[in-house]
Amino acid sequence: MTIRPLIGAVGAALAIATAMPAAAHDLGETVTPHFEKAMPNIPGKTLSALIVDYAPGGASLPHDHAKSAFIFAYVVSGEIESKVNDGPTQTYRAGEGWYEPPGSAHLVSRNASEIKPAKLLAVIVHDSGEKNITTPHE
Template sequence: MMSISGFAYRIGAVSDPRGMSAKAARRALRTAAVPLIAAAIALGASPAIAQDREQVKVAFAHTLPNVEGKRLVAVTVTYPPGAKSLAHHHAASAFIYAYVLSGAIRSQVGDEPAKIYHAGESFYEMPGSHHRVSENASDKESASLLAVFVVDSKDEPLTTPDKAPGSQ
């Protein structure tokens, strides 16, 4: 399984409540509902939270048959107005080519100054780069980009957010 961000949650089979007392059946349903509610909150079910974060979707992922040990992974990143990504690093082996599909993206890689890229423009990140800023440059329009990774086949995860100062 490839993970860009987020997490998976497995819910086990729920027993058939027939034969249970009504009280036991209600308790079983409440117990099953708690992880679902927690997952919804963690995944940003709140509209206020969802609006300030990017949405990442894998477009394709394929092993490169003529480059042993490498794969090509493409993801679309969509930013609602004013949204941004956390500062992050990508897999150590990843070379990334980014093409702005719509809107305008503000990006800062390493110690270079931040730059705004508009639809039709592109930039790249060298392996080991620190992506300090990646955000929608507009507070009014959505923006999106296509990021294409050339990465070692076993290098996971593709993106690791920076740790907050003071966290372990």
């Protein structure tokens, strides 16, 4: 199955079934759905986790997150540059992380290195049944 590259890392993975294999993108990213479960103590909410592998120089296209999607991102390996909303572009190293409030514009998400790969874990709380966790940024 081909994923439209305009969706972006997190949205692309959530747009496919969690049973599907990793999705490779034209921008040097591979998104692997890792976990998805309805939250029994918070009706109507789901917890999802995705692994985003960035090839050297790889990136996600700019995208907006759904108004229901609260995201925590954790750098597993390498270094990742990220810019959310009107905040500065920041570089996060392995062991560091950040959060994205619901409805955020994720304008930059890329591997900071042109020679080493990077890996990100994205943990998302969102409305159950949400079809578009991300949409292309206008």
